Amino acid sequence: MTTQDLQKALNKNIRDYGMFIALFVIMTIFTIATNGLFLSSRNIADLMNQTGYIAVLAVGMTLVIVIRHIDLSVGFLAGFLGAVAAIGLSVLHWSILIVVPAVLLLGILAGLLTALPVAKLGIPSFVASLAGWLIYRGFLLLSTTSTGTINISDPAFVALGNGSIPDFFPDDSPFLPGLHKVTLLLGVLAVIWFIISDLRSRKQKKSYQFDVIPTDMLVLKLVLISAAIGFITWKLAGYNGMGWTVVVMLVVVGIYDWVSRQTILGRHIYAVGGNPEAAELSGISVSNITLLVFGSMGLLSALAGILFSSRLQSAGPTGGTLFELDAIAAAYIGGVSAAGGVGKITGSMVGALVYMSLRNGMNLMGVDESLQYVVRGAVLALAVIFDVATRRVKR
Amino acid sequence: MSPHILEMRSISKTFPGVKALDNVSFQVAEGEIHCLVGENGAGKSTLMKVLSGVHSHGTYTGDILFRGEVQSFRGISDSEHAGIAIIYQELALFPELSVYENILMGQEITHGLGVTVDWNETVKKATEMLKRVGLKVNPEALIKDLGIGQQQLVEIAKALCKNVKLLILDEPTAALNEDDAENLLLLIKDLQKNGITSVLISHRLKEVIEIADTVTVLRDGKTICTLDARKGQVSESVLIKNMVGREIHKIYPARGNCVTDEVVLDVRNWNAYSPKLGRAVLKDIQFNLHKGEIIGFAGLMGSGRTELAKSLFGNPDGYELRGEMTFHQQKKRFKHPGEAIQAGLAYASEDRKGNGLILIQDIKSNITLANLEKVSNRGILDANREVKEANDYKNALKIKTPSVEQTVVNLSGGNQQKVSIAKWLFVEPKILILDEPSRGIDVGAKYEIYTIMNRLVEQGMSIIMISSELPEVLGMSDRIYVVSAGRIAGELSREEADQEKIMHLATS
Numbered sequence: 019m020t021t022q023d024l025q026k027a028l029n030k031n032i033r034d035y036g037m038f039i040a041l042f043v044i045m046t047i048f049t050i051a052t053n054g055l056f057l058s059s060r061n062i063a064d065l066m067n068q069t070g071y072i073a074v075l076a077v078g079m080t081l082v083i084v085i086r087h088i089d090l091s092v093g094f095l096a097g098f099l100g101a102v103a104a105i106g107l108s109v110l111h112w113s114i115l116i117v118v119p120a121v122l123l124l125g126i127l128a129g130l131l132t133a134l135p136v137a138k139l140g141i142p143s144f145v146a147s148l149a150g151w152l153i154y155r156g157f158l159l160l161s162t163t164s165t166g167t168i169n170i171s172d173p174a175f176v177a178l179g180n181g182s183i184p185d186f187f188p189d190d191s192p193f194l195p196g197l198h199k200v201t202l203l204l205g206v207l208a209v210i211w212f213i214i215s216d217l218r219s220r221k222q223k224k225s226y227q228f229d230v231i232p233t234d235m236l237v238l239k240l241v242l243i244s245a246a247i248g249f250i251t252w253k254l255a256g257y258n259g260m261g262w263t264v265v266v267m268l269v270v271v272g273i274y275d276w277v278s279r280q281t282i283l284g285r286h287i288y289a290v291g292g293n294p295e296a297a298e299l300s301g302i303s304v305s306n307i308t309l310l311v312f313g314s315m316g317l318l319s320a321l322a323g324i325l326f327s328s329r330l331q332s333a334g335p336t337g338g339t340l341f342e343l344d345a346i347a348a349a350y351i352g353g354v355s356a357a358g359g360v361g362k363i364t365g366s367m368v369g370a371l372v373y374m375s376l377r378n379g380m381n382l383m384g385v386d387e388s389l390q391y392v393v394r395g396a397v398l399a400l401a402v403i404f405d406v407a408t409r410r411v412k413r
Numbered sequence: 414m415s416p417h418i419l420e421m422r423s424i425s426k427t428f429p430g431v432k433a434l435d436n437v438s439f440q441v442a443e444g445e446i447h448c449l450v451g452e453n454g455a456g457k458s459t460l461m462k463v464l465s466g467v468h469s470h471g472t473y474t475g476d477i478l479f480r481g482e483v484q485s486f487r488g489i490s491d492s493e494h495a496g497i498a499i500i501y502q503e504l505a506l507f508p509e510l511s512v513y514e515n516i517l518m519g520q521e522i523t524h525g526l527g528v529t530v531d532w533n534e535t536v537k538k539a540t541e542m543l544k545r546v547g548l549k550v551n552p553e554a555l556i557k558d559l560g561i562g563q564q565q566l567v568e569i570a571k572a573l574c575k576n577v578k579l580l581i582l583d584e585p586t587a588a589l590n591e592d593d594a595e596n597l598l599l600l601i602k603d604l605q606k607n608g609i610t611s612v613l614i615s616h617r618l619k620e621v622i623e624i625a626d627t628v629t630v631l632r633d634g635k636t637i638c639t640l641d642a643r644k645g646q647v648s649e650s651v652l653i654k655n656m657v658g659r660e661i662h663k664i665y666p667a668r669g670n671c672v673t674d675e676v677v678l679d680v681r682n683w684n685a686y687s688p689k690l691g692r693a694v695l696k697d698i699q700f701n702l703h704k705g706e707i708i709g710f711a712g713l714m715g716s717g718r719t720e721l722a723k724s725l726f727g728n729p730d731g732y733e734l735r736g737e738m739t740f741h742q743q744k745k746r747f748k749h750p751g752e753a754i755q756a757g758l759a760y761a762s763e764d765r766k767g768n769g770l771i772l773i774q775d776i777k778s779n780i781t782l783a784n785l786e787k788v789s790n791r792g793i794l795d796a797n798r799e800v801k802e803a804n805d806y807k808n809a810l811k812i813k814t815p816s817v818e819q820t821v822v823n824l825s826g827g828n829q830q831k832v833s834i835a836k837w838l839f840v841e842p843k844i845l846i847l848d849e850p851s852r853g854i855d856v857g858a859k860y861e862i863y864t865i866m867n868r869l870v871e872q873g874m875s876i877i878m879i880s881s882e883l884p885e886v887l888g889m890s891d892r893i894y895v896v897s898a899g900r901i902a903g904e905l906s907r908e909e910a911d912q913e914k915i916m917h918l919a920t921s
Contacts, residue, residue: 222796223818280794282786283792285785285794289782292771293768293770293772295768296762296769298750299726299729299768299769300783301749301753302782359771359774360773
């Protein structure tokens with residue numbers, strides 16, 4: 019395979035793999051700049067846990083942007099619901115089994131509330147969710163100012179943001195000492211599953227005589243991605259194993275990805291985003307889909323609030339600040355399109371990882387927070403420009 | 414200097430696949446009122462766009478002579494500069510601004526340095542213009558608070574302000590009531606006395622006969638004839654004959670008689686009021702459809718046929734409806750397109766790119782969208798079944814594509830239309846409404862679509878075909894309803910219908 023072929027194939031698939039390349043580049047830069055500290059097990063574990071709540075928000079935001087809307091209220095909603103959870107656990111001493119479902123339910127209701135004027139009256143979602151931003155900020159302050167920061171000590175709740183999945187193999191066994199075996203096992207299974215499903219979809223595409231990437235590129239792709247999965251898993255295994263946050267993130271991404279690609283509901287959502295008028299004339303209720311997507315966003319905001327406050331083991335008056343922008347940035351880096359109807363859930367997860375890697379790396383390097391904002395903004399702009407530019411070339 | 418203020422010579426303009434203007438010649442004498450008539454698609458708007466510079470010099474062949482000089486307009490400002498003003502049916506006013514701001518838009522009178530606007534002088538000039546058109550409104554009134562007739566006069570005032578020599582009006586009375594229309598025509602005659610030449614594009618033949626000094630008829634992009642009213646050459650029958658009088662060269666596939674006596678759709682006293690537009694859209698519509706029949710809905714664009722179809726298909730535009738619809742012997746009114754689809758009614762829209770297809774998605778997704786249950790198990794898609802079904806329809810309709818995973822936007826117009834039809838066949842309807850099924854499609858694909866339609870009715874489906882193409886309506890329909898301005902103007906059987914009768918009813 020010549021370099022020309024490589025270039026041609028890259029150009030064709032650059033859209034799909036662009037963010038992986040960006041992730042690789044970013045991680046390399048930071049590894050060099052921090053003398054390897056960036057890639058230490060502890061840091062990778064931290065990074066994955068930090069990404070959790072943003073990834074969850076980004077997944078929900080993806081669908082919102084797909085149906086041509088935006089939700090600016092998710093940040094303070096998450097912060098407020100985190101505070102509600104804290105109050106439920108630490109002040110009212112309710113069981114976690116009551117608090118968590120209640121908070122999730124509140125999230126759904128909040129999402130539906132934002133969506134009602136949008137779906138039924140045609141109010142721009144920008145305005146409706148901006149109102150939410152203000153209102154939830156108010157609620158957050160109301161619930162935390164008098165008490166100050168509320169500490170959470172419920173062990174189950176705290177484990178969500180800080181703990182890891184249990185390891186069934188003793189830690190001091192002679193086989194792979196010091197490594198979390200269950201995590202490694204999961205990593206191996208993930209690699210196998212990934213290779214099989216990719217080969218299967220390739221076979222299907224071939225049978226319909228659709229273009230597939232050449233075999234040597236395929237091998238390269240499989241090797242690289244397997245290596246990436248393996249690498250991350252190995253790093254996680256080196257420090258306490260896979261965190262519960264990672265599990266939650268993967269479950270959310272898994273469910274949403276499956277729904278968006280494999281179900282009638284998913285098709286309806288992407289149809290509404292692709293052409294709302296055509297969707298309506300095809301028998302789809304745009305109004306119901308809108309309510310559903312915002313309700314889901316509310317649910318995921320609640321989940322993000324739980325993960326975040328669990329990680330900090332507290333909820334304070336500034337919880338959730340700017341989460342919405344982080345989520346939107348992650349979604350755009352992950353390939354969602356402002357025009358609607360386009361955006362992969364898995365892409366948003368990678369986008370969240372890219373975004374948080376930037377933050378994590380810059381923190382390690384001791385970069386001033388003000389400069390960090392500039393860099394994050396620049397990366398977001400580049401991501402969107404890249405998205406629009408490559409969209410044109412492909413056709 | 415020639416007595417013609419405007420001479421357009423041998424104008425030809427081609428769009429991809431379509432020759433919109435074919436060697437058209439058009440002369441307007443100075444100071445006359447000249448009407449331009451023709452069917453939808455005859456080329457009138459395109460010709461005026463060439464004249465006004467919207468289709469700039471270089472994108473057409475032929476010459477434009479205005480006041481004896483050859484012109485090469487590159488845009489509207491060039492033609493306006495020369496003294497040509499064109500007023501469209503969709504007025505170009507700013508609703509939130511005042512009358513005087515609109516009249517002097519772009520030509521505000523400024524103080525010495527040209528930076529600040531002298532509003533006093535501006536209002537004064539605007540008031541002058543309002544007097545000239547006979548519009549008695551406060552110049553400070555906002556456009557949105559004026560009636561459409563008044564707004565039109567503001568547009569004309571705007572044109573007068575630009576020292577127009579040749580005024581072109583595209584369907585000026587289409588949206589006006591009788592009084593306003595009468596006033597407008599009087600104004601045009603008045604302006605004529607002041608030396609302004611006017612060209613009117615109009616479908617209202619009675620008005621054309623009343624006001625025109627000369628009438629030019631276009632058909633299929635060609636000049637057919639120019640008639641001198643002063644010599645008594647203009648009459649409604651002559652106009653209609655020339656507008657439609659073409660040989661029907663196209664052959665339509667033969668169809669056995671499959672019309673049964675069973676009435677599958679009966680609509681009575683059907684009225685629709687649009688709150689958004691603030692007016693009635695459909696008035697006392699009455700028609701029926703038999704099993705195995707193809708009925709054609711003919712009429713001019715904007716006559717209300719699409720609105721009728723949509724109002725029956727779940728009323729997505731939210732009209733207030735009155736009247737009865739009996740669908741397969743059951744009184745019904747569908748509140749949402751989904752209900753209609755479930756009951757067995759399908760509607761393939763006229764605007765496939767705008768609201769018919771999802772262009773960024775692939776063929777198979779578009780075909781299955783309205784009936785995903787057919788390729789799913791309890792809400793979960795069966796990808797293999799979807800591909801198989803899509804391929805079946807692709808073959809049945811002869812959609813030219815290497816794969817059903819091809820994105821729809823890349824298909825030709827004809828193939829896109831076939832995807833749209835496939836989508837609605839996929840819901841297995843009993844009644845199919847096709848809105849402009851052959852718009853923008855080449856001859857070969859058209860024939861294939863007609864063949865498909867015949868097959869469907871032979872198998873027991875009933876079809877409503879909305880079409881602005883007269884030969885198509887005549888070639889394919891068992892019965893024809895002619896719609897005009899939201900009403901059924903008449904019903905014709907296959908045997909008695911011809912192009913002139915239809916056009917006569919359509920313009921009534």
